[in-house]
Amino acid sequence: MATKLLLEHINVPGIETYDVYRSKGGYRAVEKALKTMSPDDVMEEVKKSGLRGRGGAGFPTGMKWSFLDRKSSNPRYLVCNADESEPGTFKDRYLMEKNPHILIEGLILSSYSLGSNSTYIYIRGEYKWIVGILEKAIAEAKNAGFLGKNILGSGFNLEIYVNNGAGAYICGEETALIESLEGKRGNPRIKPPFPAISGLYNCPTVVNNVETLATVTPIINMGGDEYAKLGIGKSTGTKLISACGHINRPGVYEIDLGLPVDEFLNSDEYCGGIRKGHELKAVIAGGSSVPILPAELFMKNAAGEARLMSYESLSDGGFATGTMLGSGGFIAMDETTCIVHNTWTLARFYHHESCGQCSPCREGTGWMEKVLHRLEFGHGHMHDIDLLVEIAGKIEGNTICPLGDAAAWPVAAAIRHFRDEFEYHVTHASKVKDSRKAHLPNYKTATV
């Protein structure tokens, strides 16, 4: 039985407008919170819900909120991270396009709890048309008295602004996002200090993902305890999964955490199985940064137990045999997929997106891409495979921000599980060359 909290009314015509959203019970949570709850009460409910950050890291949201420096005399800020750019992930886009008011409502609740009077939505630049959708929803909410001064007579003031990025994956990292929101290059900051102490304009700041903040709406409506009953173990509630690749029904699905992966992949309610006449070869379960798994290790963990779509079950076995739920960007690949090619395109992505601040990431991502390109086009050597593992190992853990890890993991995991394919590209180089049209022995990546 699937619970729909975020996508409950997603197919109701006009749900993106205030009137329809309101008629479906919208902004009830704001009324409840601002009239009957203190800011701390709201945080308490979020804590009780067990909600974990939906952007990828899975950090408990209530705990993150509790770190915010409330003693500071500076203003406090909430920033909504709508810089969704993790390959395979398009759930926030879907939610903002289809049901913007649930996000605005979540933002009002969260801002109230955190004491933010100016809240910013930082949305990736490519989602140009969604800026208009959000600004319209904000104007409607303001018109209805849910934004502005002294909201519902509570004394709480709030304005929400939308600020667009301009093409930089790195701005999904919270301190890079803050820099970008300040009108600067998206270079992640050196931590400490953490944003909870010194973030936007050096003021205490919380940065949360779109889905995380939207989820605060149903949490306040139903209560944290009720929300925590959904899901499994520490993976409470529901999660949006964006599914793509070689499946019959790509799209965004809301699942109860703990749904068996088999059901998610094969049921017609979700992915609808692998495209006709093909079989599953590998899965990237939570956005391109998480380790790729071969089909058998994805369906069942090393102990042979069926895997579930939950933080714990997917990471069972560590990186040796497991992966991560990450952002919920689910990429399924059938047997026609060349893992070397796929790994190269992902390495190209991280190379392109490295901010270039710290040396391991700046130099290492480019190096990996170039070596992978050689292998992909039949110019590689056997020792290149171990070289890649070593470069990945030298990047991982040694960079300013997690982009280094995110670049290293997919390469290391692909070689861990599909080494034979990399070797094939060396042992059958001429065959590979024939099948690849591009032929660039001295590869330079495209310039900006």
Next chain:
Amino acid sequence: MSQLFKITIDGETTEVAPGTTILNAARQIGGSLVPPAMCYYSKLKGSGGKCRTCLVEVSQGSEKDPRPMPKLVASCSTPIMDGMVVKNLTSPKVLEARKGVVEFLLINHPLDCPVCDQAGECHLQDLSYEHGAARSRYEEERRKFDRIDIGDKIQLHMTRCILCYRCVFTADQITDKRVHGIMFRGDKAEISTYIENVIDNDFSGNVIDVCPVGALTDKTFRFKSRVWFVKPMEAHRDCPKCSGKTVAWLSGDEVYRITGRKDKYGELEEWICNDCRFEHKKISDWVIDGPRAIERHSVISLNKYEKGIKVETPKKIGYGNTR
């Protein structure tokens, strides 16, 4: 005042003020346990954290919370805690990571030391000597840029740059109208003025001194001599713009170049003005105070002075050795 924090680095314990970074605590202890720093510069606000050569292992977070830190941390930007235990040279993990960082820094470096004016006083050279491998595993084409002049006295050789950002912070600090910065991103990032522009400021020459490699060099000294063939002498003059305290690099009675005075970590003691640096190249312009004991670079210091000048010969090349 608040009480001091106890910190142990490679088995040596000291007490430092709260808020001190691990690197600066190590510098207070001194010796070979001081981590190398290619981007951090104590006099430049905002510098540090980028090059990752100063990574260390924190094997005990603090007295109160003795758990180790899960990842290596940049010692230049991590504040100490009371009772923290840090491993630098005693950590195989650190040495391995540092070797990796050196390899990364070198893959796109031209390794043109034979024709580089910085050779002999290049921090990247020292770092590679100490932590690098003998051969590069990098087979791909290296990044290349054209040399550009930023003003008639300073040359930018971007190909050698390791993107430490020091020159940018310097410009931020000495002027409110910075004209050069970091363009583009990733491994395509470069120091540039974007449009043809001259760094025109009385103190702009200091970017040469803060550059850890040969990316920014003094055109008035270009190809004139190897640094180890000239003698560094402490010199001063009455200067209306700066302290006038410099190092004059002499060959006989000829002034080959003027630089600021650097401490044992290669950092300038004071900014000097362009007038002193570029316009006073006659021995009569200066009062020579005596030989400058160059504390950091053996190749310059060795066999240069008569007996009686205190120049220690280190047992081992480290970053905190007094030479």
Next chain:
Amino acid sequence: MEQTQHQFQFSEKSLKKVQEMKTRYPEGKQKSALLPVLHMAQDEFGGWLSAPLMDYVASLLDITPIEVYEVASFYSMYNLKPVGKCMFEFCQTGPCCLNGVEELIEYTEGKLGIKVNQTTADGKYTIKAVECMGSCGSAPMAQIGTYYYENLTKEKIDKIIEVFGQPDFDPFKKYSI
């Protein structure tokens, strides 16, 4: 003729919008409006940011030109060279490759007689290959102007080339293809 910043002047409407944007941020933090204002400048003045145009933006926000150059060159959506009015920005990251974007890019290249990162001689079309656009479930795709064109096929590319080559093509409008 060489451009100067003085030849650029936002429309009344845009100037008002810039003024409004500056009020969204605390006093002295108007630099926060830089990314949105650069987008506006690019959209209003021919799809790319020349140095004088960036200088104009700097003057509007009371910041130095170098601060604008640093930012404009960091983000991939700002064009520092002229581009065609119809700019294909094909997503070339993993999931789009699984669904055949490479073949489609090649097809478009052949059809227009240009390569990725080039503009046709008539200045109408540019092809770019960009990284993940958040459209993985509707791959292959390209962004053209404001909107995404998804589940692309060779037939759809043909149609886009035809329709978007017309003089009245408006990149800020959504076309059903």
